[in-house]
Amino acid sequence: MSDTPTGRAARPARARILDAAARQFYAHGIAATGIDTITADAGVAKMSLYNNFSSKADLVSAYLDERHREWMSLYAKRCEDATTPSERIIAVFDAYADHAALAYDHGFRGCGLLNAAAELPVDDPGRDAVRRHKEEVESILRTELAALCEPRVADACSEHLSFLLEGAMSRAGLEGTPDRLGHARTLAESIVAAL
Structure with missing residues (x-):
C-alpha cells in the first residue's frame, strides 16, 4: 500500500x-x-x-494487539523455512530482529510492547496483554525445546532463552540499534547446539 x-x-x-x-x-x-x-x-x-x-485506552489496547499479531506474523513467516525444532527456536530470535528492522520514523527504541507496559499502571489491562505476548513467546521456545530435551531442561532453557532475548532487546533499544539481537541469536544457537 x-x-x-x-x-x-x-x-x-x-x-x-x-x-x-x-x-x-x-x-x-x-x-x-x-x-x-x-x-x-x-x-x-x-x-x-x-x-x-471508544477511548484512548481502547486505541492503546488495539495497538498492543496489533503489535502482537505483527510479531506472530513475522515468526510464522520465519517458520516457513524452519524444518527442525532448533531452526524454529532461532526463528524466534530472527522474528525479533525482523521486527526491529521495520522502518521507524524516529529511530529504533526497542520493544514497543515493553515500552508501552513501562508507561501503563500496574493494574492496566494493557500490561496483561504484554505479559501474555511474552508468555506466548516463551511457550513457543518451550514447545520446540521439548522436542530436543527432557521437560525439566526445556522449562529451564526456555526461560533462559526468553531472558536472553528480552535482555538483548532492552539493550538494543537503549543503544538505538538492533545489533544486540544478532549477538543474542549467536548465543542461542550455541545453547541449543549444546542440548
Missing part, C-alpha cells in the same frame, strides 16, 4: 488511525501522544477516531 497521502486516504479510517497510533506511540510514548497528534497523522477528524475506538 502506498504511504503517500493519497494512498493513506484510500485505506479505511480505522487502519489509518491504528497505523498513526503505532507510529506515534512507538516514537514518543503513549502518555506523550495525544489524540490530536494521532488524528492529524492519520488524516482523519477526531470524531472518526471515536467512531472506531
Whole structure:
C-alpha cells in the first residue's frame, strides 16, 4: 500500500488511525501522544477516531494487539523455512530482529510492547496483554525445546532463552540499534547446539 497521502486516504479510517497510533506511540510514548497528534497523522477528524475506538485506552489496547499479531506474523513467516525444532527456536530470535528492522520514523527504541507496559499502571489491562505476548513467546521456545530435551531442561532453557532475548532487546533499544539481537541469536544457537 502506498504511504503517500493519497494512498493513506484510500485505506479505511480505522487502519489509518491504528497505523498513526503505532507510529506515534512507538516514537514518543503513549502518555506523550495525544489524540490530536494521532488524528492529524492519520488524516482523519477526531470524531472518526471515536467512531472506531471508544477511548484512548481502547486505541492503546488495539495497538498492543496489533503489535502482537505483527510479531506472530513475522515468526510464522520465519517458520516457513524452519524444518527442525532448533531452526524454529532461532526463528524466534530472527522474528525479533525482523521486527526491529521495520522502518521507524524516529529511530529504533526497542520493544514497543515493553515500552508501552513501562508507561501503563500496574493494574492496566494493557500490561496483561504484554505479559501474555511474552508468555506466548516463551511457550513457543518451550514447545520446540521439548522436542530436543527432557521437560525439566526445556522449562529451564526456555526461560533462559526468553531472558536472553528480552535482555538483548532492552539493550538494543537503549543503544538505538538492533545489533544486540544478532549477538543474542549467536548465543542461542550455541545453547541449543549444546542440548
